[in-house]
């Protein structure tokens with residue numbers, strides 16, 4: 001069943017169960033679940049079996065009137081979106097490289113994008129899940145209806161489990177209707193403090209933003225280049241019925257006037273698409289030839305400390321973008337950083353700031369030979385508890401950590 005590169009690619013869930021059970025009894029080799037491989041960096045390592053899940057991509061049930069769908073976890077996000085669009089529905093999570101990334105990978109990484117502010121994360125959409133533990137046991141939680149609470153915690157446990165607890169094979173999702181239109185307002189400011197004051201004002205805004213993004217002057221977004229020109233940029237997104245969206249855009253621009261933006265631009269419908277896409281794909285910028293960066297990180301901290309973090313990142317020459325309403329920041333170190341020691345020095349104050357407010361910083365990408373801890377700071381509570389769950393699902397320690 002394995003080829004010389006130790007790749008196993010099942011085409012049915014039963015085949016996968018059989019393979020994992022055999023491995024646990026006989027070879028006991030390490031297993032690395034892989035969906036689209038967009039976030040996997042060590043897939044070529046020799047001592048693991050890559051379990052490629054993109055062959056498990058069937059739609060099991062799509063009762064569109066119930067606004068739920070049950071699919072196998074290897075389905076590509078672009079394909080899932082295409083199927084949902086036929087019923088005017090969607091999963092409102094922004095995923096980069098959607099034609100490659102799989103649903104299982106999104107759930108395992110708990111990746112979320114700019115609509116997180118208005119629409120939440122995968123934890124809000126997974127209502128049922130089936131998975132296989134390291135011994136080959138199949139287990140399920142939740143169900144196919146929205147009002148189902150049995151096993152709910154196991155659904156949440158596997159969201160963000162990074163392929164370290166079980167292989168996710170099948171998922172039931174709660175869906176949302178596709179909005180009639182969307183809009184983005186870009187506001188340029190000389191000082192991040194002006195943005196901080198406007199963010200506070202937004203808490204009592206008459207509008208209901210879907211996305212609140214802040215880019216620092218090093219973070220270039222082609223579609224809004226003229227608005228940026230060495231400024232901090234605040235991007236606010238809206239979705240809904242056409243009239244309602246237009247009203248929200250006008251209201252926001254009026255509410256922002258007292259904060260004296262140096263630039264303001266609003267884009268509606270298809271004009272806004274390239275900006276939504278640019279903001280979604282920001283994590284890829286570090287790998288583009290034009291802005292190659294040695295290291296990409298993600299930090300989490302209370303939303304009230306985000307602007308302070310963005311200021312520190314700017315001083316360090318980092319290209320950074322924040323989901324300012326949620327306190328999540330993505331950053332690319334500048335190309336002038338060429339060694340792990342330099343990278344650690346640049347990240348030091350950012351790690352200190354995030355851990356001082358119970359947040360954390362994790363490295364998403366850096367050269368393989370840099371001895372940098374993937375997690376710096378972060379919340380340690382609950383580790384003992386999660387170790388106990390690991391013992392139950394993976395007693396032989398076969399899933400790669």
Ligand SMILES: Cc1cc2nc3c(=O)[nH]c(=O)nc-3n(C[C@H](O)[C@H](O)[C@H](O)COP(=O)(O)OP(=O)(O)OC[C@H]3O[C@@H](n4cnc5c(N)ncnc54)[C@H](O)[C@@H]3O)c2cc1C
Pocket residue numbers: 032033034035036037038039040053073074095096097100101102103104105106107108109110111162163164166167168169283284363364365
């Ligand atoms: C560390 C990290 C780095 C990232 N880097 C990039 C990037 O460079 N470019 C980009 O476009 N996006 C990146 N992302 C975002 C990523 O695209 C999304 O998280 C995406 O949804 C991953 O989907 P995938 O199918 O490609 O997952 P993969 O890359 O195949 O896997 C990601 C993780 O999920 C696990 N996994 C995958 N499928 C399953 C399954 N069925 N059951 C259990 N575990 C599973 C893998 O073991 C791995 O730990 C990154 C995310 C993270 C957390």
